[in-house]
Structure formats: structure tokens, C-alpha cells
Amino acid sequence: MRTDSAEPVRLKDYRAPDYLIDKVDLDVKLHATATKVVSRLAVRPNPKGRPGASLVLDGDGLVAKRIALDGRELDLQRLDPATALLTPDQLTIIAPPDRPFTLEIETEIDPSANTRLMGLYRSGSAYCTQCEAEGFRRITYFLDRPDVLSVYTVRLEAELAEAPLLLSNGNKIAEGKIEGTSRHFALWSDPFPKPSYLFALVGGDLGSIHDEFTTRSGRKVALGIHVEHGKEAFAAYAMDALKRSMAWDETAFGREYDLDIFNIVAVSDFNMGAMENKGLNIFNDKYVLASPSTATDTDYAHIEAVIAHEYFHNWTGNRITCRDWFQLCLKEGLTVFRDHEFSSDMRSRPVHRIADVRALRAQQFPEDAGPLAHNVRPDAYLEINNFYTATIYEKGAEIIRLLKVLIGDEAFRKGMDLYFDRYDGTAATIEDFISCFAETAQRDLTQFSLWYNQAGTPLVEVAAAYDAAARTFTLDFSQSCKPTPGQDVKEPFVIPIALGLVAEGHGDLKLAASDSDGASVAELSRGVIELTTAQRRIVFTNVASRPVPSLLRGFSAPVRLNYAASESDLLTLISHDSDSFNRWQAAQTYASRLLLRSVELVRAGGVSIRDESFSGALRRVLEDNADPAFAAQVITLPSEADIAREIGQDVDPDAIHVAREALRKAIGRDLREILLATYARLAENAPYSPDAAAAGRRALRNAALDLFVAGDPVEGASLAARQFESADTMTNEIAALGVLAHTPGRERDAALEAFYRAHEGDALVIDKWFALQAMIPEADALNRVRRLMAHRAFSIANPNRVRALIGAFAAGNQTQFNALDGSGYDFITGIVVDLDRKNPQVAARLLSAFKSWRTLEAKRRGLAEAALRRVAGVGTLSPDVKDIAERSLA
Ligand code: ARG
Ligand code: ZN
Numbered sequence: 001m002r003t004d005s006a007e008p009v010r011l012k013d014y015r016a017p018d019y020l021i022d023k024v025d026l027d028v029k030l031h032a033t034a035t036k037v038v039s040r041l042a043v044r045p046n047p048k049g050r051p052g053a054s055l056v057l058d059g060d061g062l063v064a065k066r067i068a069l070d071g072r073e074l075d076l077q078r079l080d081p082a083t084a085l086l087t088p089d090q091l092t093i094i095a096p097p098d099r100p101f102t103l104e105i106e107t108e109i110d111p112s113a114n115t116r117l118m119g120l121y122r123s124g125s126a127y128c129t130q131c132e133a134e135g136f137r138r139i140t141y142f143l144d145r146p147d148v149l150s151v152y153t154v155r156l157e158a159e160l161a162e163a164p165l166l167l168s169n170g171n172k173i174a175e176g177k178i179e180g181t182s183r184h185f186a187l188w189s190d191p192f193p194k195p196s197y198l199f200a201l202v203g204g205d206l207g208s209i210h211d212e213f214t215t216r217s218g219r220k221v222a223l224g225i226h227v228e229h230g231k232e233a234f235a236a237y238a239m240d241a242l243k244r245s246m247a248w249d250e251t252a253f254g255r256e257y258d259l260d261i262f263n264i265v266a267v268s269d270f271n272m273g274a275m276e277n278k279g280l281n282i283f284n285d286k287y288v289l290a291s292p293s294t295a296t297d298t299d300y301a302h303i304e305a306v307i308a309h310e311y312f313h314n315w316t317g318n319r320i321t322c323r324d325w326f327q328l329c330l331k332e333g334l335t336v337f338r339d340h341e342f343s344s345d346m347r348s349r350p351v352h353r354i355a356d357v358r359a360l361r362a363q364q365f366p367e368d369a370g371p372l373a374h375n376v377r378p379d380a381y382l383e384i385n386n387f388y389t390a391t392i393y394e395k396g397a398e399i400i401r402l403l404k405v406l407i408g409d410e411a412f413r414k415g416m417d418l419y420f421d422r423y424d425g426t427a428a429t430i431e432d433f434i435s436c437f438a439e440t441a442q443r444d445l446t447q448f449s450l451w452y453n454q455a456g457t458p459l460v461e462v463a464a465a466y467d468a469a470a471r472t473f474t475l476d477f478s479q480s481c482k483p484t485p486g487q488d489v490k491e492p493f494v495i496p497i498a499l500g501l502v503a504e505g506h507g508d509l510k511l512a513a514s515d516s517d518g519a520s521v522a523e524l525s526r527g528v529i530e531l532t533t534a535q536r537r538i539v540f541t542n543v544a545s546r547p548v549p550s551l552l553r554g555f556s557a558p559v560r561l562n563y564a565a566s567e568s569d570l571l572t573l574i575s576h577d578s579d580s581f582n583r584w585q586a587a588q589t590y591a592s593r594l595l596l597r598s599v600e601l602v603r604a605g606g607v608s609i610r611d612e613s614f615s616g617a618l619r620r621v622l623e624d625n626a627d628p629a630f631a632a633q634v635i636t637l638p639s640e641a642d643i644a645r646e647i648g649q650d651v652d653p654d655a656i657h658v659a660r661e662a663l664r665k666a667i668g669r670d671l672r673e674i675l676l677a678t679y680a681r682l683a684e685n686a687p688y689s690p691d692a693a694a695a696g697r698r699a700l701r702n703a704a705l706d707l708f709v710a711g712d713p714v715e716g717a718s719l720a721a722r723q724f725e726s727a728d729t730m731t732n733e734i735a736a737l738g739v740l741a742h743t744p745g746r747e748r749d750a751a752l753e754a755f756y757r758a759h760e761g762d763a764l765v766i767d768k769w770f771a772l773q774a775m776i777p778e779a780d781a782l783n784r785v786r787r788l789m790a791h792r793a794f795s796i797a798n799p800n801r802v803r804a805l806i807g808a809f810a811a812g813n814q815t816q817f818n819a820l821d822g823s824g825y826d827f828i829t830g831i832v833v834d835l836d837r838k839n840p841q842v843a844a845r846l847l848s849a850f851k852s853w854r855t856l857e858a859k860r861r862g863l864a865e866a867a868l869r870r871v872a873g874v875g876t877l878s879p880d881v882k883d884i885a886e887r888s889l890a
Helices: 232-253 297-312 325-346 349-369 390-407 409-423 430-441 521-526 567-576 580-603 612-623 628-635 640-647 653-670 672-681 692-711 713-726 730-741 746-759 763-774 781-789 799-812 823-836 840-850 858-872 879-889
Strands: 019-029 035-045 055-058 064-069 084-087 090-093 101-109 119-123 126-130 150-159 165-168 171-177 183-194 201-204 207-214 220-227 261-267 280-284 459-467 472-480 495-502 528-531 535-540 548-551 560-563
Touching: 064 084, 064 090, 126 261, 126 280, 150 165, 150 201, 165 183, 201 280, 207 232, 220 232, 232 261, 232 297, 232 325, 261 297, 280 297, 297 325, 297 692, 297 730, 325 349, 325 390, 325 430, 349 390, 349 580, 349 628, 349 640, 390 409, 390 430, 390 495, 409 430, 459 548, 472 495, 472 528, 495 567, 521 528, 528 535, 548 560, 548 567, 567 580, 567 612, 580 612, 580 628, 580 640, 580 653, 612 628, 612 653, 612 672, 628 692, 640 653, 653 672, 653 692, 672 692, 692 713, 692 730, 713 730, 713 746, 730 746, 730 763, 746 763, 763 781, 763 799, 781 799, 781 823, 799 823, 799 840, 823 840, 823 858, 823 879, 840 858, 840 879, 858 879
Parallel strands: 019 150, 220 261, 261 280, 459 560
Antiparallel strands: 019 035, 035 101, 055 090, 064 101, 084 090, 119 126, 126 201, 150 183, 165 201, 171 183, 207 220, 459 472, 472 535, 495 528, 495 548
16 A cells, blocks of 8 residues: 655646656566566666755555666665665665666566556456556556656566467567467567656457558558457457547648557456557557447447547657646647547537537536636646546646637647647646747737636626617626635636627628727637636627627637526527537527526425427427437436536535426427427438447437437337337447336336346446446435445446446436435445545545535535545545545535
């Protein structure tokens, strides 16, 4: 166990390393319980470091067998404290030579006992590594920090039968049998200097598929994807996505791949999504394996995005890495931005934008509004693994998109080129990154950088006034941002507001500078207003009749927008806005207004509101023959969590559930005919394709089914049962099962049983079965989850199983996690404390389900706080869980 002191690491304390390690030679003899690692380091004093400083190498629970400095063995039994200090977590060479020297360290590690899944561990029978952020120190003593870049040579040795496949970073330069033994070896060399977090190795008996990609300058790259034997065919889509990613990065960003070989390995035990190790990406198999009958359309989209994300890291992350972990968003925010752009080009850009914004609001907004809020570039951390958050990733991506809106496409692309040119091969900072765009856009970006240094979601409030006599339309903008932990007062942000004025005949008014007061020519010609101060007024002149403002088009900035649009304005926007994001947004706004009022009524003991105009607007979208993927988004109501976030305080999850169900039912009844017609019209009639158009038709069909069932549970259930029985895609099968699972009775049990039997052998499909049951909003849900934990397919040691069953209950079952007797809270915190002993990272992640506890009504708030306090009071917590518990309570 690591014994971190409780002192946070602070950005302002950054110091260049005192030593650099130019070369690393690793010799790894794989063994299930006693793997031997010999590391030979070429060390030299850093000219930018402190002369004569001790060399302090990081370790984490290591056992050293041998240490030699410039060939001289240290006596580990009687270590002279004037020479060196050695603990499992640190190796200090007190007075190293004042010139280049070598250090040779032998450690012995037990990959089978590694339940934290950091460092070298086993997944099934394979050996694999995860080193980001600080896992390399669990393999050998090292300067385990991203600003120490080394060239690695890695020799792997293993039993040929146990691990015929031996992979590491870079190119393979030798391999062979070891004479007279049953063992073999492989020698890998990575010419690109890299930080230790990008090191990886894999050993095992895996099935492989191979392909090839020729870069635009003619380099032939051998591509390999390695999966469990028998799953090879399930990797075909990932391979296709990889080749498309490689081609896209050449055209969209001018970036080519730089090695002769690129390998991806899928493992079933993985803490996160995937890892961009140089030339050897290691993936959670959930983001590699797909077939029409086992993966949903959403799974396919995620695979495409994650494959692209990790591949894109080769430039944004690997060629240019981070100076320190405070700069994590330098690679993550930027790479998420790049994968969003890729997916938008591969699929429908507007639909993709809607999905990204839904995800941002669902994951990041609550983080930013609660006790775990932090800057996109944090300035202190206790445990860096707790900062792989939606704020770093998703908000980090949003502010790059915002930058692009501010400076325009051309200056943005030039700035990226400059960044790649200037910082290739280095460990950079956010300042380095921003300076490139300041240069190409010839613009001072000081205020823009506040997005990295101030937490919290800004609120933009807008008031509009039309003066018929003066023919003016006035928009008054104001911005504010609530305090977040450690930041009471915020400076105004620079907020680009893309907007249009929708006129009576439903076209956009042409905005000309001569027709306005307070906006520049450039702003009006682009349709983007920049807020830089707390308030701004714009007066449009010569406006013949009152227009409908369409604000924050395309979600041009990650803010909350508060504008009291009239209901009729919202209906106009749903039907006529030229910006499809805002068409969708208007429908969401309308629905959440209805729902907020209904929640009030329900809590006061009344019934919820009916509103036929809203149903009418949705009907028109369905009749319109709009893009089905888009229509599916429009008719999908805000989730219970969305509504809770909108309410923001004194939240009663039961009232939200009742109100939302009532609205679904009302819409289902009002739209019965068109829902049925849509369902019939979109019946599957071609062989399966995962492409966006086919996926969009399935999405709309299943969204129509969902609303239809709400209006007519009996006939709906029989439609769902038919769909369930005849489905030949997982998308349709799981959608139907979802409907059936929400209807208590024998049919539900039979369907769940049938699904289990059909997919028993496929852990990733069984995860869907776990998750779906964990999210049933019934009083019995927790008991069901407890029963399922005893199921033979469940394992607390596997992060995917934990997330599927327990994570889905905590994050996806609002009424039962927040049950009024506190049972949901006690259950989750109990699991967190148990799991913490095995896998602190996954335990800490699970505990962050409490991030919005302060917004609950008093009774639940008290119960949640008591549960959190019990966790915080446990004496043996990991730094990971301790940090989340304490910040949640602060
Ligand atoms: N860099 C990985 C990514 O692509 C995430 C790795 C995080 N792993 C961890 N143990 N914190 O996003
Ligand atoms: Zn990443």
C-alpha cells in the first residue's frame, strides 16, 4: 500500500527534475507470481536542476533484489545511509556522481496479486501493464513523472506456451527461442523518447487480426489487434475505425503515424477505457469487441471514438506530452476535441453535437456545480487518478472548441500546426499551447485562459425587449459564476454566443452592423457575439416585427443559458430554427419547463400538467421526415438526472420520477398513431450496418416504442415482446428488453432469463443485463442488485462488472439509489469501503456518485452525508477514496 502523506501536490511548486534519464533498458522475465525486472538507466544531472541534489526515484510497494551504481553493487542487507536509502516506495541515491552514470536495479513483482490493475498485472491468463498516471513505479524505481523522457529498449522473456505473443512499444528488433529451454524472448525498441507513463508490455496467448495502412508519405504500417482467442471476428470494426482514424488525422490535422507497427490489445480487466501507450494501445475490451448481435449502435459509436481517441494521442499526448499532471487537459481535452471532430465527420455533425452536449451536461455540469468542482487545469491534487474527470476531458474539449469559435477555423488550424512544430518531442504546458494560438490569431488570449483556471459553469442570463414604435430589438446579456471550492470570486469569462434572430416568415434576419448598436461588423457577419464583461447590451435596429432569438447556437460555449423564452417562441424554434442544435434545445427547454412545474405540483400532492402543444410540436418533427437520428434526440425527454440538475436544490427524486413518467404517458397517448406509424415505417429491411443512417433509424424506432409503451403499456409490451423475440441486433434486443424490464410480472422474468441464456458466454453482453436490471426504478431494485452480486457471472474484481451492476445502480437509478430509507447510500458506501482494499481507483470512482448530494431535499441530504461520514471515518482508506470522501464533505 502506498503511504502518501496528506500534503497535496501543487502546481506552483513545480521544479524541473534534478536528473534526466536518457536511456532505459528493461529486461523482464514474465512469471505469474515472481516476475523479474532488471532496469538499466542512463542517468545524468539535469542542467536545469539543482547541482549536487540527491537522486530520488519513485517506487510503489517494490521489492529490490539488486542495485548497482556504475557497476558497483550496493549491499542491500547493510545499506549505508550516507550512500542510499531504500523503502518499497522510494530509492534515494544520496550523492550521485556529478556526470552521466548508470544505475541498475532489479526488482521482483507479483502480477497475479496486483488487484489495483496499475503497473504489471494479469487479465485472464495474459500479462499487461497500465502505467498512467503513476503505475510505472509499481514495476521499477524510476523518475516517474511525465517531464522525464527516455528512449526504451525492452527485452521480454516468457514461457513460449504461456505467452507466445510478447509486445512492447516501438518496433520489434529481435525474437527467438532460448536454446535448451521452453522459453522465448522478444526485443523491442522505441526510438521516440517518452515518459514512463507511456511504457507498456503485453505477454499472452491471444488471437490476432492484421492489416496494413500506408501513410500519405508512403510509410507502410503493420496493424495488429489482439484479442481473446475466438473473438478475432469481433475486432473487425475496431480495425476499420483505426484505419479511418489514421487517414483522418492526415487530412484534418496533417499528422502521420511515425512507427512501422501499431498494436492494439484488448483485455477484460481494465480500470478505464483505454490507454495510448506508444505503438501499443491497451484497451478495455468493451471498446474493441463488437458484432451486430452483441453490440448496440451506441457501442459501435463508442468503439469508433475510443479507437480514434487513443490513436490521436500519438501526436497530442505522446509526441507532445505534459510537463506535469496539472497539464493533463493539454492531452486529454485536446484529444477528446479531436475525437469529437472525427466522429462528427464520420457521422452526422448536428446529431453528434447534441449527444456530446447531453453527455457534458450529464457528467460535467454536476461535477462543476458540486463539492468535487475543479479547474480544467487543477492547481493542487492529493491523488492524480481522481482527476481523470469529465471536467478535464469533456470541458477540456469544449474550451478548445470555444477557442476555435473565437479565433476562426484558419487561425485555429495554423495554431495547431505551430504547436506541433514547436513542441514536438517536448513536455509542454497549457501556456505553451495557448501561446501558439495567440500568435496565429494575433490576439491576446489572457482572458480565454481563465477557462483553464476558474472552475464552475458560468450562467448567462439574457433579457429581450422589442420596441415596435422604435423598431428595435434589445438583448441584454449578463454573466456570472457561482463560487466553487477554493474560488469565491470569478473574473468574467470570454463567452462566444452564436445567435440568430428568427423572423416571422421563419428565416433568419440578416444581421448587418448598420442595423445594430453595440455589436461589431465581424461579430454580426459571423453571427457570434463575444461576452467579455459582466454585462453587454446589443440593440438591433430596423426590425420590422418582433423576432424570436435563437441563442447559444450549436452550444457555442459550455455555459448555462437562462432566457425566459415564451412558449410560443420555443414552439417556433422547435419547428423552424435553422440551427438544429437549437431546435433540439428548444424541445428540451420546453419539456423541462413542463417537468419543473409538474414536480412542484406533484410535491404539493397534485397531478402533473398536460400540454398538448408540446405533443403537437413533437408530432410535427415526426411528420417532417427529419433525419431519424435527429428526431430520436428531439423526442427523447430530459432524463431524471437532467431534471434534478435543473431544479438544483431541495431535489426530490421520487417526484421527478412521477412527473416524468406522467409526461411520457401523456405524450404516448397524444401521439399514439404517429408513434405506431413511425415504428412500422422504420422496420428493419436491410442487412445490418453500423453506419449513422441505419443506427439513426433504429434509434428513432426504439424511441418511438419507448413513448408508445408509456401511453399504452399493454399493447406496447406486446410490441416489445415481439421485437425481443425477433431481434437480430443487440440494439433492438436490448431496447425491447428494457421496455419489458420496466413492467413487473412473469413475462419480465422470462425475458430476462431468455436473454441470459442466449448470451451467457459473453461477459460484455451480460454487463448490459446487469445494468438494465440495476436501473429498474422499483423498490425491489436494491434487493435485485444484491442477488445479482451473488450471481456466478458477477465478479467484484472486474471493473466492467462493478460498473455494470453497482455503478449503474448508483448513477442510473435515481429513485432507488436515493431511496428515502438511505439503503441505497449505505449499500454503495459499504461496497466502496470493501472494494477500496482491492482497487482504490474503481472504488473512488464509485463514491463520486455522491457528487450532487448537497442538492437533495433535507432528509436524503442528511442520510447521504451520514453515509459519506462513515466512509471518511474508516481508518485504512486509500488516498483515492479518502480524497473523494473528504472533498465531498468539505
Ligand atoms: N490516457 C488514457 C485516456 O486515453 C486514460 C488513462 C487513465 N488511467 C488511469 N489509471 N488514470 O484517456
Ligand atoms: Zn485520453
